[in-house]
Amino acid sequence: QQQVKQSPQSLIVQKGGISIINCAYENTAFDYFPWYQQFPGKGPALLIAIRPDVSEKKEGRFTISFNKSAKQFSLHIMDSQPGDSATYFCAATRASNTGKLIFGQGTTLQVKP
Amino acid sequence: DGGITQSPKYLFRKEGQNVTLSCEQNLNHDAMYWYRQDPGQGLRLIYYSQIVNDFQKGDIAEGYSVSREKKESFPLTVTSAQKNPTAFYLCASSKDRVTYNEQFFGPGTRLTVL
Numbered sequence: 565q566q567q568v569k570q571s572p573q574s575l576i577v578q579k580g581g582i583s584i585i586n587c588a589y590e591n592t593a594f595d596y597f598p599w600y601q602q603f604p605g606k607g608p609a610l611l612i613a614i615r616p617d618v619s620e621k622k623e624g625r626f627t628i629s630f631n632k633s634a635k636q637f638s639l640h641i642m643d644s645q646p647g648d649s650a651t652y653f654c655a656a657t658r659a660s661n662t663g664k665l666i667f668g669q670g671t672t673l674q675v676k677p
Numbered sequence: 678d679g680g681i682t683q684s685p686k687y688l689f690r691k692e693g694q695n696v697t698l699s700c701e702q703n704l705n706h707d708a709m710y711w712y713r714q715d716p717g718q719g720l721r722l723i724y725y726s727q728i729v730n731d732f733q734k735g736d737i738a739e740g741y742s743v744s745r746e747k748k749e750s751f752p753l754t755v756t757s758a759q760k761n762p763t764a765f766y767l768c769a770s771s772k773d774r775v776t777y778n779e780q781f782f783g784p785g786t787r788l789t790v791l
Contacts, residue, residue, distance in 0.1 A: 573717070596778050607681075607767050607782030608720070653719055662727060663708055663777035664735070667719030 566591060568656050570668025577675050583641040585671045587654035590635065594656040598665070599628065599639050602651045611652075612639075615659065644675045680704065681783035683768050688788045690755075690762070698753045698786045700768035707773045709751035710780060713737060714765040723766075726751055727774070755788065763790045 569588045577583045587597075595616050600608035614621045614628040614637065621628045627640040641648055654668040681702045690696045702709065708727045712720040722735030726745040740759025745751055751770075755762045765787050769780040 568719070570719070598778065600782075605785070607769075607784050609782065610779060613779070655719075657778050659778065662733070663710065663725060663771050663780060664722060665720075665778065665780065667721075669717060669719050 566666055568654060568666050568668045570654050570671060572671060573669065574672045575674070577644045577673065579644065579646060579675055579677050581644050581675075583639075583644045583648065583673055583675070585639045585652055585654070585673070586636065587638065587656075587668050588634075588636045589656045589666075591656070591666075592635070593658050594666075596657050596659040597628070597630065597637050598655050599626075600653045600655065600667075602653065602670075604650075608653060641673075644673075646675045646677050649673055649675050681768060681770055681781060683766075683783040683786050685786060686784070688786055690788065690790050692790055693757045695754055695756050696788065698755065698766055698768075698788070700751045700753065700783060702749050702751075702768075702770045702783075704770060704772070704781065705748070706770035706781075707748070708771045708777055709745070710769040710771075711735075711741070711743065711751070711753045712767045712769065714767055714785075720767060723753065727777075762788055764788060 598613035599611045601611045602608040625642045630637045655665040684699045710725040711723040724743040726732035742754045768783040771780045
């Protein structure tokens with residue numbers, strides 16, 4: 565019930581294309597879903613987050629889509645750039661929780677020029 | 678500059694030795710966290726602390742210990758009881774109970790047990 569499953573494990577996209585990463589969760593009590601971006605040898609950085617009262621949130625080229633009934637959420641990177649090449653982690657938690665984020669396994673994105 | 682610092686960046690340890698990883702933040706954040714990252718796996722929570730002199734076990738606390746004597750510092754000790762300590766260790770912090778889930782990460786310490 566605490567797992568967050570992320571797919572695909574790795575992804576290769578051409579420059580200018582759309583990158584899509586999917587996550588699924590089981591615990592219906594989860595109500596905060598952040599995405600983190602991590603470059604090699606660095607710590608993750610918060611990219612964008614969504615709460616289940618909205619179905620989509622957009623920040624620049626990054627969009628989270630949320631499907632509450634399916635217990636799934638996804639990250640879309642529009643007009644993908646080589647600089648977007650990184651590992652992306654989804655996470656889930658209860659907004660009222662103590663900061664105990666449950667992370668997905670990560671997706672390594674490579675954007676080819 | 679405000680941020681989270683972790684030291685050292687790389688650490689090598691012989692089997693059977695305890696080692697302490699440093700984490701310092703000057704963001705005036707209340708909460709601090711330690712995560713472990715292994716290849717192909719997400720981040721797993723080791724310990725967390727919301728206030729000074731108090732901390733709780735995360736999902737994989739066995740073989741680790743922490744202290745929180747100062748608000749800005751949250752050192753992690755990897756003891757010899759940790760069966761597979763080679764990993765990338767990440768420290769994080771968040772501001773307060775309203776924003777516990779908005780966590781900021783340090784650059785990490787890569788621990789290798791020889």
